[in-house]
Amino acid sequence: MEINQYTDIFIEESNEHLQSMNDCLLKLESEPENIELLNEIFRVSHTLKGMAATMGFEQMSKLTHQMENLLQELRSEKISIDTKIVDILFECLDNLENYIKNISELGNEGDLETEFLVDKINNILFKDEKDNTPKTKNEDDNYYINNILMQAKKDGLNAFNITITIDDNCMLKAARAFIVFNALEDYGEIIKSIPSSEDIEDEKFDNEFEVLLVTNNDNKTIYEELTSISEVSSVIIKSVIDDKLEKEKSKKENVSNNKSSDIIKGKNTKNNISNKKIGKTVRVDIERLDNLMNLVSELIIIKTRMEDIDNTNSKESMSEATEYLERITTNLHDAVMKVRMVPIERVFNRFPRMVRDLSKDLGKEIELKMIGEETEVDRTVIDEIGDPLIHLIRNSIDHGIETPSERKKNKKAPKGTLLLKAFPDGNNVVIEVQDDGNGIDIERVKEKAINNSIISTEAANQMDDNEVPELLFMPGFSTTDEITDISGRGVGLDVVKSKINSIGGIVEIETEEKKYTKFTIRIPLTLAIIQALLIKLKEEIYAIPLSSIKEITTIESNNIRKIQNKEVILYRNKTLPIVRLNKVLDIESEEDKKELIIVIVKKGEKEAGVVVDQLIGQQEIVIKSLGKYLAKIKHLAGATILGNGSISLIIDTNSLF
Template sequence: MSDFALDDPSFYEDFLVEAQEHFEQIEANFLALEEAPGDLDLLNAIFRSVHTIKGAAGFLGLQKVQSVAHVGENVLDDLRKSRMELSDRVMELLFETVDMLKVLVDDVRIQVRKQGEPEDPDPSELIRALEALRKGEAAAATAKAAALTGELHLPAALAGVEEAGRKAAAAALAEGKTVLGVQVELGSAIYGSAFNPISLFQLADLVGRLLHRQMVPRQPLVDLETFEPGSFHLDLVMLIEATEPMEEVRKVFGAVANATVTIHPLGLGAAAAGPEAAPAEDRRKTGRRASDDKGASDTIRVSQAKLEQFMNIVAELIISKTMISHLVERLTPLVSGQEAAGVAKELAHASVYLDHVSKEIQASVLGIRMVPVKTVFSKFPRMVRDLAKASGKKIDLQMTGEETEIDKSIIEELGDPMIHLIRNSADHGIESPEARLKAGKAETGTVVLRARHEGDSVVVEIEDDGKGIDPSIIRAKAVEKGLISQDRADQMSDDEAVDLIFLPGFSTAAKVTDISGRGVGMDVVRSNVRKLNGRVGVRSAVGKGSIFTIRLPLTLAIIDALLVKSGGQVFALPGTAVEETLIVPADRVSHLTRRLAIDLRGEVLGVARLRTLLRSEQGDLASEETDGLSVVVVSSAGRRMGIIVDTFVRRQEIVIKPLAPYLASLPGISGASIMGDGGVVLILDPAELLQLAVQEAV
C-alpha cells in the first residue's frame, strides 16, 4: 500500500467506518442548525466531528482530507466563537465541504480495497472559497474587537495575575481568540506523592498556547495563627489561548488527581466574564482518577466478511441438522428389537437437542447482523433538503420507526430503491407551493418514511401528500407505449392500473427532469427489491397522495418456508407470502373471462396452477383428483391469488442459496435450497408468480 503513510490496512478500515459515522452526525446536525442557527451545542458537536476526521487523516497521512477538514474546522470555530454569522452562503459552503470530504474518504476506501478508480477531486477551489469567506468575516470581527472599550476584567480568584499576563490575554482577545483562566487549587494529599504540581503548566500545550503562568496567593490570605503547614496556600494560575473546545479542556485538566480546577472564560469590556459568568459545569472536582470518566466500552467492531463467514457456517449447520432429522425419520420405522429401538429413540432426542441449539445459534448470529434502519434513513434529510431547493418546493420530511432492525446485508441494498422512491415523491408527487395553496393544501408538502416489523418481515413505507397517481393517465400511457392492449386496459381495476408504473420503460413524465420522472426507474426499484426476496407495491388517491410499501425479510440467509409438490417436484414458498392453505372441491372452481377463480368466504379469488405458470407441465382441472384441489393463498404488494399444487409437504426452515447464472432468469424462481436428503428445491417468487398469472390471463 505504497500510496499511504501506514502499511497496515486495518488503520484505514477503522478510519473509514468512523468517518462515515461522523458524516451522518454532521449532516444531521447541519440540518438542525439551519432551524436553530444560534445553537452552540450543535456547532460544538459539528466542530468535534470535523476535528476528529482531521486528526485521524493527519495521523494516516491523508493530506487532502486533512487540508479540507482543517479549513472547514476553522470556519466552524469562527461560527462558534461568534466571529462569523451563519448565512445561507456559509451553510452552502459547509455542505460542499462535507460533500468533498465524503468523496475524498471514498477515494481512500477505493484505494485500500482496490475496488474501482478513485475520483481524485481537486479541493483547492473550495479551500480558497472558505478562506476568502473567513477573511471577509475576520475583518468585520477585528473592527468589532477594536471598538470594545475598557481593559481586561478578571474574576476575584484571578485578581493577583501580573500585568504581563493581563496584557497577553487582552491582546489575544482583541484578535478574536478564546482565552481561558485556569485556577488549580491543590489538595493536601499531593504531599508525599511523586507528583510535581509545576508539571500542570505543560497541560496547556495539549489544548492551546500558554500565555501566562504564576502562583497566586489563595484568598483570603492566612496569618501565622491559622497557618496549616500540611495545606497549600498558593494556587496555580494559567492564562491559555484555547484552540480546543471547552469539553477537551475539561477532559485534559480533569485527569489531575487531588485538585480542584476552575475554568474562567475571559473577555474585554462588556464581554468580560466575572466569577458568576463561568458556567457551573466548568468547575469540577478532580479527586478521582481520569479512568473513572471513561465508561468501559462494551462493543467491538467486527468486519462484514467475518460476519458473512459466521453466517455461512450457521447455514451449513442448519443443513446438517435437517439431514440428521431426515435420517432419524427414515431410521425409526426400520429398527426392530428393544435395544435398536432404544438407540433410535436416543438419536431422536439428540436430533431434537441439536435442533434447539442450532436455533439458538441462528438467533444469536442474526441478532449480531441486525442494524437499525436509521443507517439508511439518515441519508435522506439532506437529500430531501437539496431536492426541495432544486425544485423550488417546500418539503417536510418525517421519519418514524428508525430503530427498527434488519439484516445488514439487506440494509446495504435498500438505499437505492428508497432513493428512487423519495426522488419521485419529491419531484412529481409533491406539488409546487402555489399549486398546493390553490388545491387547498398547506404550501409545505410532507414526505413520511416509516419502518416497522410485521411478523418475520420488515415493512418500509414512503408516503407523500402530493397529487397522487391518476389510473386513467396510467392506462392511456401504457396503451400509447404498447405495453398493454386497449381491451386489457379497460378490464383493469384502478389498483392494477397504478401497478403498471413498475413496468420497464414506463413513465408519465412529459419531460425528464434533473431529479426524476414519475415512473422512471420504478422497474429498477421492483427488480432490486425482488433480489432481496422482498416485494414493493403502491397505493394512491388522486389529489391526496401515494404510499409506496416495501416488504422485506428480516434476513436473506435463512427463511421459514412452505414446501409443496407440483409436477413431481418439490418447491419452497417463502412463509411471509403464505396466508393460508386449503383444500377446494374441483366443482367450486369457476371461469372468469380467461382466468380461474374460487369463492373464498365470499371473496372471488383468482387461482392458477403452479405447473402451468412454470411451464413444467401443461394440464387442466379436468385431470385433477376428485377429492379436491390443494390451494396455497399467497399475497404480494397487496394483491392475492391462489396457487394450485399437487400436495402440501411441510413447513421447514431453509437456507437460501443463489441460483447459478444460467438459471437466474427462470421465471417465478428466486433461489434454491438443499434439503435433508441432499436434494435441491427451488424457491418460488410469489410476486413474479402473480405477474405470470396476470400475463397468462391476457
C-alpha cells in the first residue's frame, strides 16, 4: 500500500487531535474530578495510537499505548490524578507534537527518545506492586538504572557490564568475589550485580557473576586490575552506554530503511525525505466551495455570451456584459478570500498551555482570557502573526504581571489577568494583548534610552508620556538588566514591530504605571488583493493602500511652516506633518505650486499629509512581491500590474512616519 499519499491527512488530523488533548489537559488540571475530560483524552490517545500504527510510526504508537494504560487506570480510579501525572501527560503531548513535526519536515519520526517517558508511566502504574511486593533476586529496576546511565552519559562517565569468572578450583568463591568488589569500588560505583550481593556473600552462585559499574576509567584499566587478582580465570567487559546507543541507532536505521523500501523503491533516503515534505493546507467549509463553483459557472456563461456579442458587434450588449462580468469577478474575489480565511483561534490555541507553563516556572498565578477567537484572517497573516504574539505574551508574563506577593502589596488580586482579544475593524483585524500588571515605568524607560544613547537628554525631556513607550520598539532597547530565557534574550520589541510592519500592520502601546499595559496590533485582513488609490508623481504611477488613507484635500503652499526643520501645517486645529513624496522617492519635482494636493494617511493615532502631483482614482489591485533582491527597499511594500500592463509600485505608508 502507498502510505505516502495519506501522510498529509495523517498530520492534519493528528494536529487536531493533539490540540483537543491539550485543551482537555488544561481543563483537567483545574477540574481533576471531571471524568468526561479523562474519557476524551483517552479517546484521543486511542485514535492516535491506531493512526500511528497504521502509518508505521512505531514510537508514536508505543507512547500513546502507554498513555492509554495510564489513562485507563485513572478512569477506573485505581490511581488518583495529581500534578505529577498531569505534568507527565503534558510531556507525552509535547513529544507527540515533536514526532508530528519531524514527520512533517523529514517524513519520519526522527531520533526523538521517549523511553524515559514510558519508564515514568510504568513507574506510576507498578508503584503499588513495587511498594508491596518483596524484591526477588532477579528483579531489575529499569527506571532507576536508566536514570543513572543517562546521568553518567551527561557527566562523561563510562558504564561497563563486567562478567567475572572464578577459577573452578577456588576454595572460597565468596571471599574471592569480595576482593573483586573491593577492587571495583576503588575505580567507580557498582550499580547492581547478578546474582545479588547477598547471594554472592552466601556463595549462592556458580563460578560466574556480573557487575554493572559506572566509572571515569577506561575498560583497559579495569581489565588489567581484575585480571591481576588470583583465581580469576576470565573477565569480559562491555560498554553499556555505547552498546545501547548502537542498538538504538541500528534499530532506527532498520526502521528508516524498511520505510524507504516500502514507500519508494529504488530511491535513496535523501530523495524520500524531499518527496515526503508536507505542503500547507486549509480546511474549507463546503458551502464556500459551492459558492465558488457557482461563480465559476457564471464566468463560463458570460464568456459564451461575450463570444456571441463579438459576432453581432453590439456596443450596448458589450457594455452590459462587461458590467455583469465586473459583478461576477468582484463576487469571485470575495469568495476566494473567504476560502482563504481561517479563524484566528488557530494561533490563539497554542497560548493557554504556554501561559500555564511560564506562570508555573515563574511562580506566578495568571489567568488567560481569550475573546474573539472566531475572527477570521487570511491564511498568510495567520502564519506571520504567531511569533510576534508569543513574544508579547512572554513579555507580559515575565515583565508585566507581578508575583502574588507583589500584587498583594499593590492591593491587587493574587492572580493576574492576561487578556487576548481579536476583532474585525473595517479591512483590518485588531489584536490586543493586555495585562493588569506593573505597567511601564516612564522615567525608567527614558533613563535607559539616554544611557543607551538612543535619544538625548534634551529630546527625552521634550517627550510626553504617550510618546515614551514607543522607545521600547527601538533596536536593542530593553529595560531588563538581566537576560532571561522567558523574554528578552537580548532581543527587544523591535523584532515584533518589524515583523508586524512586514505584513502591512502597525503595533502601538498604551500603559498606566502600576495598573496595566496594552499592546494593540492592527493588521490587514488579507495580503493578496486590496483597494488602492492610484496617484501620479511626474510621469510615474504609484498606489497607496486605501485602508491607510483618512482623507484627501488641498492646501495652500504658503500656509506650510517649518518646525525643527520639518514641514507642518495647521489643519483642523491640529498640527499635520507634511511629507513630500517626490523627495522621499528621489523624483524631480515640478515647479512650486500655490495649491498642493495632499493625501492624509494614518498610522494608529498618527497622521501625515503626503503631497502628490495628481490623483488618478481608486482601483482594486493585486499585490506582487518585489522579490528577495528588492524586498528591503525602503518606502515600498510591493508592486502591482495595471490594466494597460504597466507596473505600479505600492507605497508603504507606515515607513513615512
